[in-house]
Amino acid sequence: MERTRTTEVGQHVGQRARVAGWLQSLRKMGGITFLVIRDGWGIVQAVTEADAELGPLQDDIGIESVIAVEGTVVREAQAPGGYELHELSVEVITPVMEPPPVTINKRKLTASAGTILDHAAVTNRHAARRAVLRLGTGVMSGFRQTLTERGFTEIQTPKIVASATESGANVFKLDYFGRPAYLAQSPQFYKQMMVGVFERVFEVGPVFRAEPHDTTRHLNEYVSLDVEFGFIENHFTVMALLRDVIAGILETLNAHYQAALSLLKVELPAVPGEIPHIFFPEAQELILRRHGIDVRGEPDLSPQDERWLGEWAQQEFGSDFLYVTGYPMGKRPFYTYADPDHPGFSNSFDLIFRGTELVTGGQRLHRYADYIAALEQAHLPIEPFAEYLAAFRFGMPPEGGFAIGLERLLMQLTGAQNIKLVTLFPRDLNRLTP
Amino acid sequence: MERTRTTEVGQHVGQRARVAGWLQSLRKMGGITFLVIRDGWGIVQAVTEADAELGPLQDDIGIESVIAVEGTVVREAQAPGGYELHELSVEVITPVMEPPPVTINKRKLTASAGTILDHAAVTNRHAARRAVLRLGTGVMSGFRQTLTERGFTEIQTPKIVASATESGANVFKLDYFGRPAYLAQSPQFYKQMMVGVFERVFEVGPVFRAEPHDTTRHLNEYVSLDVEFGFIENHFTVMALLRDVIAGILETLNAHYQAALSLLKVELPAVPGEIPHIFFPEAQELILRRHGIDVRGEPDLSPQDERWLGEWAQQEFGSDFLYVTGYPMGKRPFYTYADPDHPGFSNSFDLIFRGTELVTGGQRLHRYADYIAALEQAHLPIEPFAEYLAAFRFGMPPEGGFAIGLERLLMQLTGAQNIKLVTLFPRDLNRLTP
Numbered sequence: 012m013e014r015t016r017t018t019e020v021g022q023h024v025g026q027r028a029r030v031a032g033w034l035q036s037l038r039k040m041g042g043i044t045f046l047v048i049r050d051g052w053g054i055v056q057a058v059t060e061a062d063a064e065l066g067p068l069q070d071d072i073g074i075e076s077v078i079a080v081e082g083t084v085v086r087e088a089q090a091p092g093g094y095e096l097h098e099l100s101v102e103v104i105t106p107v108m109e110p111p112p113v114t115i116n117k118r119k120l121t122a123s124a125g126t127i128l129d130h131a132a133v134t135n136r137h138a139a140r141r142a143v144l145r146l147g148t149g150v151m152s153g154f155r156q157t158l159t160e161r162g163f164t165e166i167q168t169p170k171i172v173a174s175a176t177e178s179g180a181n182v183f184k185l186d187y188f189g190r191p192a193y194l195a196q197s198p199q200f201y202k203q204m205m206v207g208v209f210e211r212v213f214e215v216g217p218v219f220r221a222e223p224h225d226t227t228r229h230l231n232e233y234v235s236l237d238v239e240f241g242f243i244e245n246h247f248t249v250m251a252l253l254r255d256v257i258a259g260i261l262e263t264l265n266a267h268y269q270a271a272l273s274l275l276k277v278e279l280p281a282v283p284g285e286i287p288h289i290f291f292p293e294a295q296e297l298i299l300r301r302h303g304i305d306v307r308g309e310p311d312l313s314p315q316d317e318r319w320l321g322e323w324a325q326q327e328f329g330s331d332f333l334y335v336t337g338y339p340m341g342k343r344p345f346y347t348y349a350d351p352d353h354p355g356f357s358n359s360f361d362l363i364f365r366g367t368e369l370v371t372g373g374q375r376l377h378r379y380a381d382y383i384a385a386l387e388q389a390h391l392p393i394e395p396f397a398e399y400l401a402a403f404r405f406g407m408p409p410e411g412g413f414a415i416g417l418e419r420l421l422m423q424l425t426g427a428q429n430i431k432l433v434t435l436f437p438r439d440l441n442r443l444t445p
Numbered sequence: 446m447e448r449t450r451t452t453e454v455g456q457h458v459g460q461r462a463r464v465a466g467w468l469q470s471l472r473k474m475g476g477i478t479f480l481v482i483r484d485g486w487g488i489v490q491a492v493t494e495a496d497a498e499l500g501p502l503q504d505d506i507g508i509e510s511v512i513a514v515e516g517t518v519v520r521e522a523q524a525p526g527g528y529e530l531h532e533l534s535v536e537v538i539t540p541v542m543e544p545p546p547v548t549i550n551k552r553k554l555t556a557s558a559g560t561i562l563d564h565a566a567v568t569n570r571h572a573a574r575r576a577v578l579r580l581g582t583g584v585m586s587g588f589r590q591t592l593t594e595r596g597f598t599e600i601q602t603p604k605i606v607a608s609a610t611e612s613g614a615n616v617f618k619l620d621y622f623g624r625p626a627y628l629a630q631s632p633q634f635y636k637q638m639m640v641g642v643f644e645r646v647f648e649v650g651p652v653f654r655a656e657p658h659d660t661t662r663h664l665n666e667y668v669s670l671d672v673e674f675g676f677i678e679n680h681f682t683v684m685a686l687l688r689d690v691i692a693g694i695l696e697t698l699n700a701h702y703q704a705a706l707s708l709l710k711v712e713l714p715a716v717p718g719e720i721p722h723i724f725f726p727e728a729q730e731l732i733l734r735r736h737g738i739d740v741r742g743e744p745d746l747s748p749q750d751e752r753w754l755g756e757w758a759q760q761e762f763g764s765d766f767l768y769v770t771g772y773p774m775g776k777r778p779f780y781t782y783a784d785p786d787h788p789g790f791s792n793s794f795d796l797i798f799r800g801t802e803l804v805t806g807g808q809r810l811h812r813y814a815d816y817i818a819a820l821e822q823a824h825l826p827i828e829p830f831a832e833y834l835a836a837f838r839f840g841m842p843p844e845g846g847f848a849i850g851l852e853r854l855l856m857q858l859t860g861a862q863n864i865k866l867v868t869l870f871p872r873d874l875n876r877l878t879p
Contacts, residue, residue, distance in 0.1 A: 014676065016596070031676055032644075033840050051596065051644025051675075075840035105812060107840045132638040132836040141642060148599045162450070162485065165582045167668045167851075169870050170604065170651050171617070171628075173877040183605070185619035185628070188657060192877055194605075194619070194628075201870060204566040204879070208575060210466075210485025216650065217604050223622060234601045241485075242448065242465055378539060398879030402566040406467050406509035406541045417601075436603050436635060443607040443626055445638070445832030 012081060017048060017055040021094045023084045028096065030055055031079040031104065033136070036116045037068065046099075047091070047116075048080055049136075053270065057082055057096040064099040067106075074116060075136075077105035124429050131436050131445050142271035143433050147234075147421055149268040150260050151215050154236050154415070157259025161252070163240070164209040167216060168201035170194060174395040183221045194219035197414060202239035203346070203375060204402040206410045211240040215417075225440040227429040230418055232438040238372075239412030246348075246358040246374045249411040250288065250334055253362060253370060256415075257332070258282040264424075275425050280331035280364070287324055288334035291356060294320055310342045314367070321366025336360045345389040346382070348374035348411070358411075364423055372413025379404040446515060451482060451489040455528045457518045462530065464489055465513040465538065467570070470550045471502065480533075481525070481550075482514055483570075487704070491516055491530035498533040501540075508550060509570075511539035558863050565870050565879050576705035577867050580698060581668075581855055583705075585649050587697025588670050588849070591690050597674070598643040601650060602635035604628060608829040617655045628653035631848060636673035637780070637809060638836040640844045645674040649851075659874040661863040664852055666872040672806075673846030680782075680792040680808045683845040684722065684768055687796060687804060690849075691766070692716040698858075709859050714765040714798070721758055722768035725790060728754055744776045748801070755800025770794045779823040780816070782808035782845070792845075798857055806847025813838040 015028040032050030039045075044065060046057040057080045062069060068078070082096025112130045113122045115137040120127055127134045134140060155165065175182040175193045183194040195201075197218050205212045218235040238256065243249060261279050264272060272279065289297065295307045298319055306316060312335065324333035337356040340349055348358040359373025376382055382403055386393055393400070421433040431437040436445055449462040466484030473479075478499060480491040491514045496503060502512070516530025546564045547556045549571040554561055561568045568574060589599065609616040609627045617628040629635075631652050639646045652669040672690065677683060695713050698706060706713065723731065729741045732753055740750060746769065758767035771790040774783055782792040793807030810816055816834055820827055827834070855867040865871040870879055 031842070033641075051598070077840045077842045104842055105840055107838070109838075111839050112835070130832070130835065132641065132832050133839050135639070135642045144600075144642070145598060147601075151599060151601075152593075159586075164485070164579060165585060166578075166869060167581075167585075167649075167651065169666055169872055171653065171666050171872055171877065183619050183621065185617050187617065187877060188655070188874055190877070205569070205869070207467075207566065208569040208578070215601075217601065219605065221622070232603055232605055398564070398566050401546070401564065401879075404541070404543075405545050405567050406511045406539055408465070408511045408538055435600060435639070438603055438605055440622055443605065443621060443624070445835075 016052045017050045018053040020055050020084050024086055026084060027081060028084050029079060029081040034074050034076045034078050036074060054091055056090045057099050059099050066101040067103040068101050071108060072103055072106045073108060073110060075111055076103055076107040078103050124432060128431060128437060138274060142274045143421060143425055144435060145271045146264060146268055147417060149264045150417055150420060153260035153263025154256060157256050158213045163211040163213050166205050166212050166214050168198045168214060181221045183219050196220055197235060198237050200399045202237050204399060206239050206241045207402045207407055213238045223440055230430055230434060230437055230439060234417035236415040236417055241408040241410040243409050243411050246360055246411060249372050249413060250360055253372060253413050254282060254286050277425055282332060283330050286332045286334055287328045287330055288336050291335055291337040294335050310339045317363050317368055318366035321363055331365050333363045334360050335363060345385045346375045348376055367423060369423060370413050370415050374411040377403060377407040377409050450486045451484045452487040454489050454518050458520055460518060461515060462518050463513060463515040468508050468510045468512050470508060488525055490524045491533050493533050500535040501537040502535050505542060506537055506540045507542060507544060509545055510537055510541040512537050558866060562865060562871060572708060576708045577855060577859055578869060579705045580702055581851060583698045583702040584694050584851060584854060587694035588690060591693025592647045597645040597647050600639050600646050600648050602632040602648060615655045617653050630654055631669060632671050634833045636671050638833060640673050640675045641836045641841055647672045657874055664864055664868060664871055664873060668851035670849040670851055675842040675844040677808060677843050677845050680794055680845060683806050683847060684794055687806060687847050688716060688720050711859055716766060717764050720766045720768055721762045721764055722770050725769055725771040728769050744773045751797050751802055752800035755797055765799050767797045768794050769797060779819045779825060780809045782810055801857060803857060804847050804849050808845040811837060811841040811843050
């Protein structure tokens with residue numbers, strides 16, 4: 012008999028259907044046995060009062076065994092999904108004879124983060140883990156769709172690179188046939204070069220940061236959603252696109268990921284047609300006025316500053332999102348475009364979401380001579396950048412872009428307390444397995 | 446004035462339109478000046494007899510300068526794309542004052558492969574390079590769409606891994622906070638673990654092979670299109686899916702990438718509803734019969750064997766594709782599922798396309814006890830695989846999958862002679878830049 016997905020048994024009410032998947036739970040109550048079968052899409056309940064119908068499940072076969080259950084589909088409002096199977100015939104495909112190392116069939120995963128991650132191959136099967144990981148797929152899908160509709164080309168750039176020069180420290184070093192090489196901290200240089208080729212590009216891929224911090228907000232390998240495009244006016248063009256990308260991601264989640272959202276009790280934010288923005292020094296003035304703390308002249312915003320600004324955006328504009336524009340040049344990388352009207356400030360921005368920085372982006376230099384001057388000012392050599400610089404030497408329009416950290420976005424959307432728990436198999440200072 | 450894409454000027458015949466992009470060429474013939482402007486989507490020609498209309502282009506401003514040209518759109522069958530711009534007004538956005546290091550505006554890139562790749566930031570702008578790179582985007586897009594339609598979940602697995610154990614040699618080693626770590630040769634173990642979570646998964650991502658070969662067929666970093674799924678019958682279930690994936694990729698290219706295909710003169714192959722297949726020892730018998738060469742008992746097929754088999758599939762079935770099934774166990778990795786009916790042979794396959802191996806795949810072991818036995822037989826320790834094995838210890842259905850090398854597929858589709866020339870920024874034994 013053809014297999015039916017658990018999420019589609021409702022299409023066969025009154026008929027026989029065969030589902031296959033993992034035995035998520037088996038409970039006996041007052042002579043009635045309730046089985047929950049989980050497959051790649053969802054769960055369905057199977058119920059019987061006749062032990063004989065359980066067939067091989069009467070032995071010591073445990074949960075997470077892979078089984079197939081044939082039964083008659085019955086509408087049942089109380090059952091998960093609204094349907095259940097009766098008059099069962101059970102087949103055991105792969106028996107499991109021992110309990111999983113972590114209980115994964117309760118509503119919450121109660122183990123410590125370390126234990127959950129040590130056993131990720133099994134704990135990723137838990138409903139809440141599956142939901143959050145699936146949202147990650149939704150984010151990638153919404154990201155790609157929004158950009159493809161706007162004429163962007165998806166690229167895949169190399170992750171092994173010759174020089175550790177983008178930001179100097181915090182790169183992983185490797186042995187490349189006897190020569191030193193590094194893991195890319197970001198596709199920044201490559202996506203910029205590709206603006207000269209396809210004009211509008213994006214990439215979804217791993218980036219590597221050798222930051223020796225072990226916190227609930229750090230990953231040493233994560234998925235970066237990168238965008239870069241030409242023929243912009245200034246950083247406001249980039250901010251307008253980012254607004255559309257965030258809105259597109261949220262629309263995709265809203266349209267296709269309701270099951271995961273509702274299981275995780277995620278309330279998706281509304282994205283204003285235009286996200287409010289505030290100029291960096293004015294944000295500092297605002298903090299002084301509202302909170303009496305003088306952070307004027309500081310080169311960056313503190314987490315507390317961001318929370319205050321987030322509160323203000325919520326009160327003033329009813330917005331979960333706020334752009335802070337014009338961060339001081341000193342704190343931005345050498346390729347940042349200076350604000351022509353405000354010396355010392357830049358055509359860059361951070362997107363603050365619910366009081367925490369979510370995305371960084373901005374306009375980049377696009378004239379070759381400006382790059383030469385910027386490298387000189389940063390006391391950086393020109394030679395390691397020669398091929399990167401060639402993209403500008405031979406014609407580049409005004410351009411800019413941004414990068415969204417997939418896991419950080421997931422963390423903030425779902426309200427997770429630990430970024431590692433929204434990651435399939437995280438890598439941190441102490442964790443290289445599984 | 447709003448910018449129009451070069452590929453959309455035909456929608457404005459008789460009206461003024463403004464295009465912006467790179468000055469691909471500037472020719473003067475008999476008092477007439479022809480400009481070709483290239484943007485992210487295509488090219489358009491602008492023509493004038495009045496030098497005054499060229500404005501700043503009358504100076505020493507060279508090709509690849511970024512310019513904007515406003516003009517009246519005129520239908521002109523001779524022009525590329527069928528339209529051109531007249532009565533011009535030209536603006537120079539970013540001037541280029543020196544010729545590019547490689548001529549990129551002729552029909553062919555005539556430089557050596559080494560020179561082309563040394564200057565990839567510029568040579569990637571050449572029409573044929575752009576076309577082949579864009580086909581890569583099309584392959585990824587068709588791959589994702591085909592699988593998403595079939596209920597597969599896209600995943601991103603870690604690229605820094607703790608053990609070099611999948612195939613032992615040929616891994617890049619790196620320093621992970623003082624501990625040894627490795628770059629993933631494939632997402633094999635992770636995609637298998639994820640079958641326990643989402644049942645059907647795929648991944649598009651980089652893989653790393655430290656093979657010290659410098660040939661036109663080797664890359665040390667490439668993009669792997671990986672698939673793995675559960676509840677299969679045997680390797681024939683996997684082969685049926687791979688057939689649909691290849692067909693889906695080709696349909697995507699056919700539907701959305703005609704410009705690139707026709708520029709590269711690519712004739713897309715037809716995929717039979719069912720790809721013919723031949724059992725490994727029978728393929729060897731066939732070679733003996735047809736060519737008088739006795740390769741029976743050899744553990745693998747040689748490139749010559751594959752060419753002969755490709756010819757046979759073409760003659761016998763009119764098919765560019767052929768599955769060879771059942772490769773001897775000795776040449777396949779430890780997780781390969783043995784053919785229950787033919788001792789020594791496996792439930793694995795290669796897909797041969799036009800006489801060259803394109804994809805490898807098969808059924809994997811799914812029972813924990815089988816893994817323990819297989820590792821023992823391969824004289825491999827169990828401990829480094831503990832978390833991978835947990836996925837099988839706690840319930841896995843019969844499963845299998847395959848991996849397609851993006852660049853190899855592009856190379857074979859386009860008939861390229863060097864795999865590096867179908868790669869954005871290739872990495873090989875001697876090349877780490879750009």
